[in-house]
Amino acid sequence: GTVSNDxxxxxxxxxxGIYYKAEPTGPNHGLAGGVINAGKIEATGNNAIGxxxxxxxxxxVLKNSSTGLIELNGDKSTAIYATGxxxxxALNEGTIxxxxxxxPNNPNVGMFTEQGTIILKNDGTIQGGDRTVGIYGYGAExxxxxxxTVGAGATGVYSKGGNVTVGGTLTTGTQEAVGVYYVGTGGxxxxxxxxxxxxxxxxxxxxxxxxxxxxxxxxxxxxxxGNDVVYIYSNDRTGQIFNNxxxxxxxxxxxxxxxxxxxxNNADINFGTGVGNVGIYSINGGTATNMAGKTxxxxxxxxxxxxxxxxxxxxxxxxxxxxxxxxxxxxxNGTSSIGMYATGAGSIAENRGVINLGGDGAIxxxxxxxxxxxxxxxxxxxxxxxxAVGIAVRKGATFTNTGNMHIDSSGGxxxxxxxxxxxxxxxxxxxxxxxxxxxxxxxxxxxxxxxxVEIHAxxxxxxATITKDGIKQPIVEVVNAIxxxxxxxxxxxxxxxxxxxxxxxxxxxxxxxTEADLIIGSEAGEATNSRYILLSGNSQIISPYNNxxxxxxxxxxxxxYSGALTWMATATIDQATGLIKNIYLAKMPYxxxxxxxPTPVEKTDTYNFLNGLEQRYDxxxxxxxxxxxxxxLNGIGNNEETLFYQATDEMMGHQYANVQQRINRTGTLLxxxxx
Numbered sequence: 001g002t003v004s005n006d007x008x009x010x011x012x013x014x015x016x017g018i019y020y021k022a023e024p025t026g027p028n029h030g031l032a033g034g035v036i037n038a039g040k041i042e043a044t045g046n047n048a049i050g051x052x053x054x055x056x057x058x059x060x061v062l063k064n065s066s067t068g069l070i071e072l073n074g075d076k077s078t079a080i081y082a083t084g085x086x087x088x089x090a091l092n093e094g095t096i097x098x099x100x101x102x103x104p105n106n107p108n109v110g111m112f113t114e115q116g117t118i119i120l121k122n123d124g125t126i127q128g129g130d131r132t133v134g135i136y137g138y139g140a141e142x143x144x145x146x147x148x149t150v151g152a153g154a155t156g157v158y159s160k161g162g163n164v165t166v167g168g169t170l171t172t173g174t175q176e177a178v179g180v181y182y183v184g185t186g187g188x189x190x191x192x193x194x195x196x197x198x199x200x201x202x203x204x205x206x207x208x209x210x211x212x213x214x215x216x217x218x219x220x221x222x223x224x225x226g227n228d229v230v231y232i233y234s235n236d237r238t239g240q241i242f243n244n245x246x247x248x249x250x251x252x253x254x255x256x257x258x259x260x261x262x263x264x265n266n267a268d269i270n271f272g273t274g275v276g277n278v279g280i281y282s283i284n285g286g287t288a289t290n291m292a293g294k295t296x297x298x299x300x301x302x303x304x305x306x307x308x309x310x311x312x313x314x315x316x317x318x319x320x321x322x323x324x325x326x327x328x329x330x331x332x333n334g335t336s337s338i339g340m341y342a343t344g345a346g347s348i349a350e351n352r353g354v355i356n357l358g359g360d361g362a363i364x365x366x367x368x369x370x371x372x373x374x375x376x377x378x379x380x381x382x383x384x385x386x387x388a389v390g391i392a393v394r395k396g397a398t399f400t401n402t403g404n405m406h407i408d409s410s411g412g413x414x415x416x417x418x419x420x421x422x423x424x425x426x427x428x429x430x431x432x433x434x435x436x437x438x439x440x441x442x443x444x445x446x447x448x449x450x451x452x453v454e455i456h457a458x459x460x461x462x463x464a465t466i467t468k469d470g471i472k473q474p475i476v477e478v479v480n481a482i483x484x485x486x487x488x489x490x491x492x493x494x495x496x497x498x499x500x501x502x503x504x505x506x507x508x509x510x511x512x513x514t515e516a517d518l519i520i521g522s523e524a525g526e527a528t529n530s531r532y533i534l535l536s537g538n539s540q541i542i543s544p545y546n547n548x549x550x551x552x553x554x555x556x557x558x559x560x561y562s563g564a565l566t567w568m569a570t571a572t573i574d575q576a577t578g579l580i581k582n583i584y585l586a587k588m589p590y591x592x593x594x595x596x597x598p599t600p601v602e603k604t605d606t607y608n609f610l611n612g613l614e615q616r617y618d619x620x621x622x623x624x625x626x627x628x629x630x631x632x633l634n635g636i637g638n639n640e641e642t643l644f645y646q647a648t649d650e651m652m653g654h655q656y657a658n659v660q661q662r663i664n665r666t667g668t669l670l671x672x673x674x675x
Contacts, residue, residue, distance in 0.1 A: 002033040002061070005041065005068075013045025013074065020062075022055040022084070034061030037068040037094070046074040050096075055084040066124065068094030075102050080111045080120075082137075087117040093124045100129030104153055113137040116161055122146045122168075128154050130173065138162040138184070142170065142193070152199065155181050159189075166191045174199035181206045182214060191218040191245075200227040200251070207234035207259075210284075214239045227251035227274075234259035237284050243267055249274045249299075253307060256296075260284035265294060272297040272333050276307030279330075282314045282322030285346070292327040292353065300334035300359070309337035311355075315344035318369045323348040326377070329356065336361040339379070345370035345396070351377045351403070358382040363389045364405075367397035367421070374399070375427065380406040384433050388412040393421030405429035413438060453531075453586050455570050464572055464584045466532045475584070476530035495563060496545055498535055498585065499523035518545070518560045520569035520583060522634045529618040529627070531587040546579040565636045565644055566590065587634075590614045593644060610648065 009017045020035045034053070041050040050070040053062040062082055064070060070079040079098065082090040090111055101107040110126040116138040123143035126134040130151035135142075139162030142148055146168035148156050152175040157164060161184030170179050170193050177199055182189055189205065198204050204223070207214055214236050223245050225231060231254075232241055239261035247256045248270040256269045258281040265288070271277035279296040282288040290296055290312060298309040311330035314322030321344045330339045330353070337359055342349035347370075354377055355364045364379040379390050388409035393399050393416070404427060407414050412435035415423050423438075431437065452469045466473045498521050524533045535542055562569035566588050574581040591614060594607035620626040636643050 001031065003035045005037045005039040008040045008042065011041070011043045011045070011048050011050075014047045015043070015045065016049040016052050017041040017043070017070075018051045020051070020053045020055075022057055022060055022086075024056050032059050032061070034063070036061065036063050036065055037070065038065045039067070040069045040071070041079075042069075043072045043074055043077055046076050048072060048074055048077040049081050050077075050079040052081045053083070053090065055086045055088065057084075057086045058088055060086065060088055062088065062090045064092045064094045064096065064124070066093045068092075069097070070095070071097040072108055073099050075099070075108065076106050078109045078112045082111070082113040082118050082120065083115055085115070085117070089119040089121050092122045092126065095125045096127065098126075098128040098132045098134075100151060101131040104131040107154075108132045109136050110134045111137070119162070122148060125149075130154060133158050135159075139164070141165045142167050144168055144192075144194070147171075150177060153177055155179075157181070158183075159187070160184050161187055163187050164189045166193045168193060169195040169197075171195075171197040172199050172202050172204075174201055177202040178206050179204045181208070182216075183208050183212075184214065185209060185212045187212070187214045189214065189216045191216070191220055193220045196220050196223045198223070198225060198229050198231070200229065202229060203233055204229070204231040205233070207236050207239060209239075210235050210260075211238050212236045216241045218243050218245045220245045222246045222248070225249045225251070225254040225256075228253045230255040230258050232257045232259060234261060235284060236261050237286065240264075246270070247279075249277050252276050254278070256280055257288070258283070259288075260286040262286065263288035265290045265296075268294055269296045271309070272299045272331070275300045275302050275334075276309055278308075278310045278313055280312045280324065281310075282312075282324050283316065283320055285321050285323075287323040287325070288312060288314070289325045290328045290330070290353070294328040295331060296326075296328070297331040298334055298337045298339075301336040301338075303336050308341075309334045310341050311339045312341070312349070313338075314342040314349060315347035315369075315371065318344050320344060321346040324350070326351045326353045326355065329354045331356045331382075332359055332362040332364070334359045334362070336363075338363045338366050340364070340373070341366045341368075342371035342373060342397075343368040347371040348373070350374040351379065353377045355379045356382045357388045357390075357407075357409075358385055359388075360386040361388065363392050363416075365390075365399065366392045367399055368394050370396040372398050372400075375401045375403040375405070378404045378406075380404070381408045381412070384408050384410065386410050386412070388435075389416045390414045390429070391423070392416040393423060396420045396422075398422040398424070400424040401427040401429070403427045406432075407435040408432035410434040412436075453568065453588060455568060455584050455586050463582060464570070466584065466586050473532045474530070475532045475534045476528045477534040477536065495519045495521060496542070496583070497521050497523050498533075498541060498583070499526055518571070519563040520560065520567075520571075520585065522562065522564035522567045522569075522585065524585060525567070525587070525634045526631050527622070529620065529622070531617065533585040535583040535585075536581075542580055542583060561638075563637055564634055565638055565641055566593075566633060587617070590617075593648075606648065609651070613651070 011017050079096045096110040098108040111120040119139040120135045120137045121141040125147045128150040132154045134148050134156045136158045140157050144167040149171040150156050152173035155178045157180045159182045172179050237260045241263045243265045244267050246267045252274040253276045256279045269279040280288045296311045298311050301309045312324040314324045332339045339355040340349040365373050367373040381388050390405045390407050391399050414429045415438045454467050456465045560571050568586045571583045572581045590610040594610050
């Protein structure tokens with residue numbers, strides 16, 4: 001028989017509005033019938049079920065009709081529960097409303113079945129709150145006129161197998177909500193929705209079955225992503241994803257398609273708006289192709305916060321691989337963004353189409369950690385961006401060019417080659433606007449010398465030596481940071497406090513330049529009496545700055561110099577990474593400044609005084625008044641030369657007639673001078 005409700009049924013906790021069970025035996029067991037709800041079923045308590053339908057037959061009807069309303073205002077409740085061994089379709093043509101759930105592991109559910117032979121279909125409206133599930137089962141259909149809406153942390157459709165068809169309007173909330181979550185094997189998910197809306201920090205489609213062999217076809221015409229959204233994610237190594245949906249962004253850190261298996265992109269992806277968006281990301285040994293005639297457009301990066309805009313990416317460091325192929329067009333319009341990126345041995349990036357570099361610091365292809373790259377197409381600048389790079393290779397990566405490359409860029413390069421990277425060029429490249437063929441980190445000497453003191457830092461050497469009048473000097477290493485200070489910067493660079501831990505100032509990526517200053521402070525001199533100091537790049541003092549350098553690939557020329565008048569400083573560069581290997585500081589003899597400024601006495605007197613001061617430099621306890629005075633002299637900046645001469649005059653007594661006042665200021669520093 002048939003059970004119909006045209007009125008109102010109100011149920012409380014642990015209750016069921018309509019319960020229907022078709023018996024497998026009896027004189028009327030094979031008759032047609034079922035449950036039709038055309039009225040209202042309302043639950044105010046927890047653990048309620050609107051309709052329970054249990055049938056072993058294929059000809060029974062379970063329907064919430066167009067006028068039907070099932071409203072669950074409690075928790076841990078289900079609107080329609082379909083079960084039994086029959087092969088039938090549970091149909092919602094009306095409205096199902098679910099209040100928010102307190103526990104995502106025991107949510108309110110709109111339509112539920114644990115049977116793979118039952119199809120759950122929504123041709124009406126399912127409106128779920130936070131942490132709810134619209135449909136939970138196997139085969140599922142969202143009809144062409146359906147509306148499925150769920151809140152934060154909720155799931156529109158959760159399928160354990162079978163096929164899923166999405167039509168109508170599908171909307172999710174924020175906070176890791178999911179439109180369709182599929183964990184089955186051998187299924188097909190067809191997205192034909194007229195409208196898809198995904199909340200921030202959430203997902204459109206998720207396939208979680210590493211060997212599921214599933215297929216996803218996305219055919220919605222257009223979808224716009226906000227912030228931190230992944231439109232399609234899959235870890236299915238044997239699966240296939242066909243994206244025919246035009247994607248665009250209004251915000252930051254979105255992913256278009258992020259998956260394993262085979263990815264075919266047959267639609268434009270316009271992520272030109274926003275920071276750190278990624279068009280396609282191939283993982284778990286998968287293969288992704290941007291088809292001919294399709295364009296991926298990428299906006300800005302924020303390297304200081306590791307937010308990189310990338311057209312196509314493959315692999316993760318050395319632990320994962322992927323393969324990416326561009327047969328279409330990739331527009332790198334944003335600052336410091338990347339057309340194609342591949343990392344890890346076994347990863348491949350191949351451009352068979354066109355990569356356009358329009359942003360300052362844009363990189364056509366970036367290969368790392370043993371990845372391979374190939375260009376048989378065209379990589380070219382558009383306009384004249386600053387600091388553009390055609391190809392960057394490092395850490396055992398290999399690039400082969402049989403295509404065309406054109407770089408018109410002030411401060412730009414065709415090839416950025418860190419040692420360990422290999423370039424094989426059989427194609428054509430042209431340069432304009434001041435661009436150069438190749439840049440290799442650490443390929444220039446960084447030594448310096450003043451008044452007999454020299455820092456010898458040969459090209460490609462990770463270490464340096466310091467000599468005084470040709471004699472090699474011992475170097476004291478300062479390792480641990482003492483205290484902490486706020487970040488400092490020059491107008492286009494960073495200041496390194498060589499004693500206190502410092503967080504480098506951010507925002508360098510916003511500066512449209514390929515050059516920046518790296519200013520080395522003399523603070524390490526406070527911790528030692530040595531004139532010659534080493535700071536390792538692995539120390540807690542230098543490591544934050546190496547991270548900042550790594551986060552600013554658009555800067556290829558770091559001008560390294562001392563921030564103190566009386567010290568020299570330089571750094572050796574690790575060729576494999578382009579980062580600071582060691583920093584060396586050498587104190588300049590005070591006598592280098594003798595006679596440079598007129599004083600009331602003979603220049604020879606000034607020289608003798610400064611020579612005596614120099615000889616006293618390393619003879620003081622670190623907590624003494626004398627050492628404190630030397631620390632003050634060390635702190636005189638490059639642009640404060642006048643202060644040094646004023647201090648010299650003061651110590652020599654030229655500015656104070658009172659002898660006792662002079663003695664109080666100079667202490668016993670001048671024993672040699674007076675004897």
